[in-house]
Amino acid sequence: MKNVTLEIDGRTVEAGEGTTLLKAAQSVGIRIPTLCNDDRLEPYGGCRMCMVEIETSWGRKRLVASCVYPVEEGLRVQTNTERVRRIRRMIIELLWPSSQVYAEEYGVTGSRFEPGLTDCSLCGLCLRYCTEIKKENRIYFEGRGIERRPALVEGSELTCRACGECFTLCGSGWIASRC
Amino acid sequence: MNTRKPVAGEQPAEGPLDVLIIDGEEAFAAACRRTLEHAGFRVATSGTAGQGLALAETRHPGVVLLALELPDMPGAEALGALSRQAPAAVPVVASAHGTVDAAVESMKLGAFDFLAKPVGAEKLVETVRRGLNLSVLRKEAAGPGAAGAQAPDKYDLLLQGLDVLGEAYSLGLEKRQLLDELTWLENEAKYHAESLGQIKKKERVILDIRNDLLESDVIMRRYDFHKNALIQVLLDVQEKFRWLPRHVLNWISGRLNIPVRDIYTIAHFYEAFSLEPRGRHIVQVCTGTACHVRGASELLTRISATLGVKPGETDARQAFTLETVHCIGCCALAPVVQIDSRYHRNPSKSQFEKIIQSLEKEEVDTCPA
Amino acid sequence: MSRIETPADLARLRDQAVARRNSRGTWVAVCAGTGCRAYGAEALAESLEKEVEKRGLGKKIGVRKTGCHGFCERGPLVVVQPSDVCYLGAQPKNVPAIVDKLEGKDAALDKLLYVDAENGKPLARLDEIPFYKHQQRVVLGDNVHIDASDILDYIAVGGYAALAKALSGMTPEEVLQEVKEAKLRGRGGGGFPAGRKWETTRKAPGEPKYVIVNADEGDPGAYMDRSILEGNPHGVLEGLILGAYAIGAGEGFIYVRQEYPLAREHAQKALDQAREYGLLGENILGSGFSFDVKIHRGAGAFVSGESSALMSAIEGHVGEPRPKYIHTSEKGVWGKPSCLNNVETWANVPHIINRGAEWFTGMGTEGSKGTKIFSLVGKVNNTGLVEVPMGITLRDIIFKIGGGVPGGKKFKAVQTGGPSGGVIPESMLDLPVDFDELTRVGSMMGSGGMIVMDENTCMVDTARYYMSFLAHESCGKCVPCREGTRQMLRILDRIVAGEGKEEDLAVLEELGDFMEDASLCALGQSAPFPVLSTLKYFRGEYEEHIREKRCRAGVCTPLIAYDIDQETCGKCGACLRACPVAAVDQSADKVFTILQEKCIKCGACFTACPEKFSAVIKVPAYAIGKPSAGNPPPAGKQV
Numbered sequence A: 001m002k003n004v005t006l007e008i009d010g011r012t013v014e015a016g017e018g019t020t021l022l023k024a025a026q027s028v029g030i031r032i033p034t035l036c037n038d039d040r041l042e043p044y045g046g047c048r049m050c051m052v053e054i055e056t057s058w059g060r061k062r063l064v065a066s067c068v069y070p071v072e073e074g075l076r077v078q079t080n081t082e083r084v085r086r087i088r089r090m091i092i093e094l095l096w097p098s099s100q101v102y103a104e105e106y107g108v109t110g111s112r113f114e115p116g117l118t119d120c121s122l123c124g125l126c127l128r129y130c131t132e133i134k135k136e137n138r139i140y141f142e143g144r145g146i147e148r149r150p151a152l153v154e155g156s157e158l159t160c161r162a163c164g165e166c167f168t169l170c171g172s173g174w175i176a177s178r179c
Numbered sequence B: 001m002n003t004r005k006p007v008a009g010e011q012p013a014e015g016p017l018d019v020l021i022i023d024g025e026e027a028f029a030a031a032c033r034r035t036l037e038h039a040g041f042r043v044a045t046s047g048t049a050g051q052g053l054a055l056a057e058t059r060h061p062g063v064v065l066l067a068l069e070l071p072d073m074p075g076a077e078a079l080g081a082l083s084r085q086a087p088a089a090v091p092v093v094a095s096a097h098g099t100v101d102a103a104v105e106s107m108k109l110g111a112f113d114f115l116a117k118p119v120g121a122e123k124l125v126e127t128v129r130r131g132l133n134l135s136v137l138r139k140e141a142a143g144p145g146a147a148g149a150q151a152p153d154k155y156d157l158l159l160q161g162l163d164v165l166g167e168a169y170s171l172g173l174e175k176r177q178l179l180d181e182l183t184w185l186e187n188e189a190k191y192h193a194e195s196l197g198q199i200k201k202k203e204r205v206i207l208d209i210r211n212d213l214l215e216s217d218v219i220m221r222r223y224d225f226h227k228n229a230l231i232q233v234l235l236d237v238q239e240k241f242r243w244l245p246r247h248v249l250n251w252i253s254g255r256l257n258i259p260v261r262d263i264y265t266i267a268h269f270y271e272a273f274s275l276e277p278r279g280r281h282i283v284q285v286c287t288g289t290a291c292h293v294r295g296a297s298e299l300l301t302r303i304s305a306t307l308g309v310k311p312g313e314t315d316a317r318q319a320f321t322l323e324t325v326h327c328i329g330c331c332a333l334a335p336v337v338q339i340d341s342r343y344h345r346n347p348s349k350s351q352f353e354k355i356i357q358s359l360e361k362e363e364v365d366t367c368p369a
Numbered sequence C: 001m002s003r004i005e006t007p008a009d010l011a012r013l014r015d016q017a018v019a020r021r022n023s024r025g026t027w028v029a030v031c032a033g034t035g036c037r038a039y040g041a042e043a044l045a046e047s048l049e050k051e052v053e054k055r056g057l058g059k060k061i062g063v064r065k066t067g068c069h070g071f072c073e074r075g076p077l078v079v080v081q082p083s084d085v086c087y088l089g090a091q092p093k094n095v096p097a098i099v100d101k102l103e104g105k106d107a108a109l110d111k112l113l114y115v116d117a118e119n120g121k122p123l124a125r126l127d128e129i130p131f132y133k134h135q136q137r138v139v140l141g142d143n144v145h146i147d148a149s150d151i152l153d154y155i156a157v158g159g160y161a162a163l164a165k166a167l168s169g170m171t172p173e174e175v176l177q178e179v180k181e182a183k184l185r186g187r188g189g190g191g192f193p194a195g196r197k198w199e200t201t202r203k204a205p206g207e208p209k210y211v212i213v214n215a216d217e218g219d220p221g222a223y224m225d226r227s228i229l230e231g232n233p234h235g236v237l238e239g240l241i242l243g244a245y246a247i248g249a250g251e252g253f254i255y256v257r258q259e260y261p262l263a264r265e266h267a268q269k270a271l272d273q274a275r276e277y278g279l280l281g282e283n284i285l286g287s288g289f290s291f292d293v294k295i296h297r298g299a300g301a302f303v304s305g306e307s308s309a310l311m312s313a314i315e316g317h318v319g320e321p322r323p324k325y326i327h328t329s330e331k332g333v334w335g336k337p338s339c340l341n342n343v344e345t346w347a348n349v350p351h352i353i354n355r356g357a358e359w360f361t362g363m364g365t366e367g368s369k370g371t372k373i374f375s376l377v378g379k380v381n382n383t384g385l386v387e388v389p390m391g392i393t394l395r396d397i398i399f400k401i402g403g404g405v406p407g408g409k410k411f412k413a414v415q416t417g418g419p420s421g422g423v424i425p426e427s428m429l430d431l432p433v434d435f436d437e438l439t440r441v442g443s444m445m446g447s448g449g450m451i452v453m454d455e456n457t458c459m460v461d462t463a464r465y466y467m468s469f470l471a472h473e474s475c476g477k478c479v480p481c482r483e484g485t486r487q488m489l490r491i492l493d494r495i496v497a498g499e500g501k502e503e504d505l506a507v508l509e510e511l512g513d514f515m516e517d518a519s520l521c522a523l524g525q526s527a528p529f530p531v532l533s534t535l536k537y538f539r540g541e542y543e544e545h546i547r548e549k550r551c552r553a554g555v556c557t558p559l560i561a562y563d564i565d566q567e568t569c570g571k572c573g574a575c576l577r578a579c580p581v582a583a584v585d586q587s588a589d590k591v592f593t594i595l596q597e598k599c600i601k602c603g604a605c606f607t608a609c610p611e612k613f614s615a616v617i618k619v620p621a622y623a624i625g626k627p628s629a630g631n632p633p634p635a636g637k638q639v
């Protein structure tokens, strides 16, 4: 595979073509916060905690989700600017309390908002694990938009309790409470 | 079932029949008769609908093989007459014009299956055998004393069960699997009866379900059982049944080899699908922007109050479902309500009541008692 | 009916089709678009046919059911050709008189003619009526002339000539070049240059390539795409075939929402006929180029109109957008290069190939060439579809073509760009309509919805309306869009209920910026625009709702109440009969009052109250229930 050279937080990083920015950063020990990412699963790009600022070699600046954006030759990436931190703070508030792990790091002490669902942040980790790794296809999202909520295929409770592998992935306890 | 093997070529003169062939095309009728008699069925033929229907009434055939093209009556009409005069008989339609439309049309009119001419011998025998199985159920459902219904004794049923089991084995299904599937169907039947809020006889519900599954097969066949066509299949199912019954979704999942989960995801995602039975008439108030600024929410409140249901609900009689929809592309008439396939511009309370009444009246007029 | 093998065959067929049309001296074109159908156009056409037949005029006069003419407000529409006399709102009872007139007899038809608002004179001809006079109908022009279910009608007016021209005399590169030079920009919302997109797909590695028509038309309040596809499906198809030729695609899709059954039916018929004539399928017009098209029905989701979501749906998956760092024009359906364009974009292509890029760039502004169709709806006299050259001002569209705001009400704002767009206040009405200008003022061109709002439209309610739409139409995958719309909607719900807080406006703006930056797809990125633009231009209205608990437009139901002004009440009882919940009380001496605790504020009484009394009034909710002495006297009919 071809290698690509780019710059992350001022450091020169080399990474294989097709690697995501998140993985490239992790490979040199730069930590980017994530809520919906798991190395075993396909990147999802849902929580947007991992947003970073990029500047392409031809000077175009924008914000992208590092867990899905592939490395590019000559790209300059900044993972912790004020703009990025502002986005992360808002996400923490919006997903409160599921997002408390990052509260301290970003100086968030509480939320101005009532959460949509109290026991689920809709990160899709359990669902994707069940589909991609276990190939069991037991969990799905019902509805769309603000009506979206997780659901279990009828009659799965016993099977799910027996497996239970996704329970540990869930930061908010929805799946365990259903089985 | 068949105690006496008739001599091929001779019409059995009396007694109940297994198969009655009504077809003006003599050569075809004769060929079918030979094939079926060879397989051990009692068969009679008739060249006209008139004679055939009379025979069906007196001789109680299990299966009627009915041509769509008849010299004295349109096939569709004959099909209707047959279901009235010999309700226990299972009609199988044969036609030289084997279009999907004709097939769907006949299924709608109650045909059990559709055979496109020319018909292969194996296919014919297999279809008739399935039809006879069903006719036994039907005669049973009609209850003892129903004209001519010979209640099969226990041993007949056991034999039939073994038949089915044998076929299942040859398909590579284990007995366990078959039982599982049958139990599943039975569960679906109960759920179906419940979710429709109708307490039906179990046999009846099972037959309904069977028909539903056959219909969904017809739909999937339109798309060559292609996975990619899932959304299109579901749209057709929704149009046909006015909702997505659970057993149909499970069936589609097995047929197209798509996890139920994916089907549920789609069914829940799109506006067009309903996972609950909807009323016979759909009242959709447009809440698109153009309608909104011209008073759609007042119209909705008014209609909702008049019908006595909230948006998204169906009335107790399953007559009207009230829904909102984001733009039906009739913005110049705003605010609009679409009732079934007709559009109405901002009806007042009394205009709306009139529309509703006329729909209900139509229903009474077209429904036989 | 035989396959057309060569361009010469097509020319011969055209001659036959033209001769067939000319065999009758007069044609009556009855609009059978969805709007006019709702007014009973089908019955009208049928009774016209019968009348003509009855009088033995069948050889002289033909009746044709056509697609949408555009002037939907005044349907059913009838246009007599070739004189172009236009009858508005004709009913079956008018048929004998219309046919009398066609026979050259005197007939009193003035009631069906358009009346000039200024001098009260009737205007008979299509090109005299202001609604049509100021338009420039390129894409919609043929709608009046053809029966969409008959390919020969399309061929007779010059259909498929562009295809013949391209296949017999132009290379795919030349077709592509022509479209690039025409500077055609996508009509579906983004305004991306079509030629550039085609080129990307053409050059992208991977076979087969696909071309797709986006007829999902999710923008509530817009119906241009519907009318084009219903009224002139072959025009769209011809454009698609040309595109496929230029791009090198072998297969195409028309993605049409299932709420448009007639559009789907007409598109299907067009495909069948084109295939029968050899204009679609193997070896089109003997050129060696093969291409076929399938229809895919959308199951109803706004977000499904987004390109990656649409392609996902074509594959049979749920229509969720995917993170898109590689464009669908390079990796789309099944990972193959796929070029998606809007209905109107495709429909422009045959005209460009026929008349050349130079003709096309002769219309419009520097950055936006050609014409654009708008669905002009809301509080405007002449609602309907209008096609205008780019660069025309909003004022011209709304006042010259649209005839202004009805009922002498005051214009307040116009909303363009649908749920991703914004409102434009009166002070900016002289803005030229152009992709870049509209974006500059915080709205956007969008697909062409143009909703006119008057003093009775509440801007906070409008913002809340769009937010509620988006919150339910978002796919819900990414946090900024899902949670952002949820919280914005909650805040707006509070404000329209009179429970807003002073700091709410700042939070709305903060959420808006965040969503624009962080959302996964364009739905979330543009979702805050309706709120941000109303906040920018109509902040005062928000503040009134929050501080004074007052909705000056009388729209936000929690803030208003209905009351009966006893002084003007004519005691006719219309309100009582209209009320669906029996909230109007009648005392022994015929005093009508509204029982506030029963009232559901549906406005039925308000509408029912005869104009001459105008006794049912809207009053601020806080004015109700106070001792009558303290009641502020209702200031006449507020609304």
Ligand SMILES: Cc1cc2nc3c(=O)[nH]c(=O)nc-3n(C[C@H](O)[C@H](O)[C@H](O)COP(=O)(O)O)c2cc1C
Pocket (backbone or CB within 6 Å): C185, C186, C187, C188, C189, C190, C191, C192, C194, C214, C215, C216, C217, C218, C219, C302, C303, C304, C305, C306, C307, C308, C340, C341, C342, C343, C345, C346, C447, C521, C522, C523
């Ligand atoms: C949420 C969302 C909804 C959209 N809906 C439509 C639509 O209904 N019709 C349409 O033509 N384009 C729609 N688009 C734009 C398409 O993604 C795409 O840009 C367009 O079809 C490309 O065609 P064009 O370049 O000809 O405009 C939508 C975009 C988004 C983000």
Ligand code: FES
Pocket (backbone or CB within 6 Å): A033, A034, A035, A036, A037, A044, A045, A046, A047, A048, A049, A050, A051, A065, A066, A067, A068
């Ligand atoms: S980790 Fe959730 S979007 Fe990237």
